[in-house]
Amino acid sequence: MQKSIIFMFMYVSLFALSGCSGTDDSSAVESEVVTLFLVDEREFAYGGVPYLCDSMDAWDKTSPNGEFTFLPPDNCEFDFLGFEGNYANDPFFDEIVRVVDYKLEGKNEIPYECASFAGSSTYGDGRFDYDSNDACVFYL
Numbered sequence: 001m002q003k004s005i006i007f008m009f010m011y012v013s014l015f016a017l018s019g020c021s022g023t024d025d026s027s028a029v030e031s032e033v034v035t036l037f038l039v040d041e042r043e044f045a046y047g048g049v050p051y052l053c054d055s056m057d058a059w060d061k062t063s064p065n066g067e068f069t070f071l072p073p074d075n076c077e078f079d080f081l082g083f084e085g086n087y088a089n090d091p092f093f094d095e096i097v098r099v100v101d102y103k104l105e106g107k108n109e110i111p112y113e114c115a116s117f118a119g120s121s122t123y124g125d126g127r128f129d130y131d132s133n134d135a136c137v138f139y140l
Helices: 002-020 025-032
Strands: 034-039 050-053 067-070 076-078 099-102 112-115 117-121 137-138
Touching: none
Parallel strands: none
Antiparallel strands: 034 067, 034 099, 050 076, 076 137, 112 117, 112 137
């Protein structure tokens, strides 16, 4: 009798604990997602900028607050069609774009390259050089 009670206790314990061993894959994936923002030099958002990351199936656009998300280590291409660029260093025509986090702190030393020139990396405040109507890939 005592053996059957022990065996029954072990069976019930095994059954009860079997639901505790797994992880929820959707929460694991969501915890890896990184969110950054595109803003100008006055911290106004650049919403509606088309972008495509390696982990995405189709092009998306930055949210109205400039938000974009990706799964590291992603390469993300941004299409700056309609932007004046800032590669000419002209304070009247330059359109500064910065990559920042939710605290609006610039993300420096992100490697990138644009269609118009070879690679570089973002500056300390998150800004980067690009030409008018350029497309740039960031190696996040």
